[in-house]
Amino acid sequence: AVPSLCGVALKHISLVTLAIQNSMLTLIMHHSRVSIPPSCAYSAATAVLLNEVLKGLISFLIAYMRVDHSADPSQPAGLPWAQKARIPFVRLRKLSRDIFSPDCWKLSIPAILYVIQNNLQYVAASNLDAATFQVTYQMKILTTAGFSVLLLRRKLSSSQWLALLFLAIGVGIVQIQAGEARSVPTALAASADVHTMDALKGFLAVAAACFTSGLAGVYFEMVLKNSHADLWVRNVQLSLFSLLPALAPIIFSHASTPAPTGAWLLALFHNFGLWAWATVAVQVLGGLVTAMVIKYSDNILKGFATSLSIVISFLASVVLFRFKMTFTFVLGSGIVLVATWLYNQPPRRPVRGWPIPLQR
Ligand code: C5P
Numbered sequence: 240a241v242p243s244l245c246g247v248a249l250k251h252i253s254l255v256t257l258a259i260q261n262s263m264l265t266l267i268m269h270h271s272r273v274s275i276p277p278s279c280a281y282s283a284a285t286a287v288l289l290n291e292v293l294k295g296l297i298s299f300l301i302a303y304m305r306v307d308h309s310a311d312p313s314q315p316a317g318l319p320w321a322q323k324a325r326i327p328f329v330r331l332r333k334l335s336r337d338i339f340s341p342d343c344w345k346l347s348i349p350a351i352l353y354v355i356q357n358n359l360q361y362v363a364a365s366n367l368d369a370a371t372f373q374v375t376y377q378m379k380i381l382t383t384a385g386f387s388v389l390l391l392r393r394k395l396s397s398s399q400w401l402a403l404l405f406l407a408i409g410v411g412i413v414q415i416q417a418g419e420a421r422s423v424p425t426a427l428a429a430s431a432d433v434h435t436m437d438a439l440k441g442f443l444a445v446a447a448a449c450f451t452s453g454l455a456g457v458y459f460e461m462v463l464k465n466s467h468a469d470l471w472v473r474n475v476q477l478s479l480f481s482l483l484p485a486l487a488p489i490i491f492s493h494a495s496t497p498a499p500t501g502a503w504l505l506a507l508f509h510n511f512g513l514w515a516w517a518t519v520a521v522q523v524l525g526g527l528v529t530a531m532v533i534k535y536s537d538n539i540l541k542g543f544a545t546s547l548s549i550v551i552s553f554l555a556s557v558v559l560f561r562f563k564m565t566f567t568f569v570l571g572s573g574i575v576l577v578a579t580w581l582y583n584q585p586p587r588r589p590v591r592g593w594p595i596p597l598q599r
Contacts, residue, residue, distance in 0.1 A: 254543075257541065260528055261548035271514035271515055284489050288489065292482070295479060299334075308330045347480040349462070350477050355451050356455065371414075374553075375445045377579065380578075390457050403578070409572070409575035409577075
């Protein structure tokens with residue numbers, strides 16, 4: 240089938256938006272965490288919860304608009320004005336039936352994993368400089384490939400396995416640079432109220448986030464491809480299942496330091512300034528654009544968009560954070576970019592599961 244002009248435009252717009260969003264998120268999140276003293280930091284748990292609530296609401300509105308509201312032919316048609324008045328109820332009824340479908344529980348697994356991942360991102364962004372975080376986070380291509388082979392029984396070509404090896408080497412080289420940088424902030428001592436970065440902690444957080452990203456992404460793909468449910472309905476289900484794990488750290492902190500509910504609610508938004516809101520907004524945009532890329536493009540192009548964002552983040556870090564361009568960083572980033580390109584090359588001989596079929 241020939242893709243519609245609108246579909247082609249949306250595909251390109253969503254890919255470019257994802258590349259810009261990816262680098263914006265890294266930069267804004269990093270700035271929002273490290274530019275302020277720890278005593279003035281906002282709650283990452285609140286940010287993750289807000290992200291899920293806002294993304295869920297927007298997905299709900301989109302899903303609502305997409306519901307087929309044509310009347311049930313078995314029901315009497317009634318007067319035209321009555322038919323019109325009934326539309327919102329018809330839409331809500333059909334939508335709630337779709338959202339609470341018997342298989343909705345399947346989204347609970349990626350939902351929990353994504354909440355963990357979104358929390359880990361804050362730990363990583365607080366402890367690694369923006370460009371190092373961006374490059375190291377590319378390891379998720381490795382975990383995604385691993386889980387695709389394990390869960391989706393996808394076969395990889397030899398050049399893709401080679402690309403994965405290059406990726407690991409590239410990320411390793413970038414880590415050498417992060418290790419060198421580690422000694423600088425810790426020398427500032429912990430007594431002062433200044434943000435200090437712990438590269439090891441940041442790296443462990445990224446490694447764990449890569450694991451959850453790969454598993455959640457592949458699981459989400461499995462759920463999408465094995466059913467006919469609308470992508471936006473799946474997004475609403477994902478957000479609904481995210482609410483409980485996103486609320487859990489907030490409830491625990493309330494239990495450990497009891498306070499009147501009003502004061503506690505206010506404390507949730509303590510220090511929640513412009514940069515915190517900007518981080519949440521860019522994250523919400525990311526969730527929605529990821530869904531659009533899955534719908535209008537495919538995972539191959541998603542990989543390209545993400546690798547493009549490394550270059551954007553890197554150049555912006557040099558300008559904004561006076562990030563020093565060391566030889567090891569350029570070499571490591573270059574290898575990561577070449578590996579990403581190599582991984583996305585179509586194989587000469589057909590390989591089972593390649594190209595990745597377009598998602599709904
Ligand atoms: O880095 P990665 O591609 O794994 O990031 C996915 C991000 O997009 C996560 O923050 C996740 O919460 C979000 N997402 C979403 N809706 C989807 C898939 C992912 O909001 N359907």
